[in-house]
Amino acid sequence: MTMTVWDRPEPPTPPVPLDRERIVAAAVALADEGGLEAVSLRKVAARLGAGPMRLYGYIATKEELLDLMLDEVQAEILPEEQSGDWRAALGTLAHRTRQATLRHLWLADLLGGRPTLGPNGLAVTEARLASLHGLADIDTVMRAVETVSAYCTGAIRREVANLRAERATGLSKRDWQRAHGPHVTRMLATGRFPALAEAVHDGSDVDAEASFTTGLDWVLDAVAAKIAPPPG
Incomplete structure (x- = not known):
């Protein structure tokens, strides 16, 4: 053994x-x-x-x-008290995972790997599974937890990658956009990228936290649809 x-x-x-x-x-x-x-x-x-x-x-x-x-x-991910509402519980764990990673950027490199077997890692996994316990069969609960975790890992890694790029280049997001603006403008003017042009010209520019929260809400909406009882 x-x-x-x-x-x-x-x-x-x-x-x-x-x-x-x-x-x-x-x-x-x-x-x-x-x-x-x-x-x-x-x-x-x-x-x-x-x-x-x-x-x-x-x-x-x-x-x-x-x-x-x-x-x-x-240990920084675990809340002091576990919410009785599954959505609030998973949302809290997701936000605390993001906050812990922003304090320790290297954590992004270790998210999403094999299950962690330390006491705190097991407690985080237990909290995620326990939040949905009894609301659906165990396979549905496991897939739901995996889906929320996969979203969090991807979104957090993207945010950390941007932070690392800012530190490496010394350019903020807006500085980088200004520096590359002329090239993007020329490419969009070709008419080859109409969907991207609409996103650039008409889309809202939100900060990382707002983007993370919106995406998380959508994922939790999908989980809610899966665990909701069938219509009578």
Whole structure:
């Protein structure tokens, strides 16, 4: 039987205090500053003033470290109280996932992968499933949760990609639009892109939060249609 990092006991406390909690906090701080590429066991050890080999008594691989980091920030997703209304509960979890990711942009790179098995990750999954418990059969509940999660992952990753582009180029969204405006205007003037032209000229420009909220509402509308009892 495979023993996960959560099942494996920590070594005895050495003269210089070191534990998984301190290691994970240092790794999260490094990732917040420079992304996941800034995280390694060697760099974490250096931040803690410990030798790299010391860390291997607590964490065997970088993959285990990423699992622990992900579980650490998933605690930020869980609300203090669970709403009794399924729509409010799923909506709260979705918005808190977005907010946690905006605080830790590297989280976007880990969303949507294999199920997380840490206590906080399991609690988030439990909260999502529990919000719909008893309202439909389990397969419908699972597909509904997967659909909401897939929307959130895609929307959040798109927003984070734009934020990273702004930081990399130094151009805000409006600066980028102004810089590329002449090219877009010439392309639209060809008449080859009428639907895009209508969107550019007549569509409303909303911020990322409003866009996320609108899309989430539409997805939740679809879930509501699936769990609603058939007409009598």
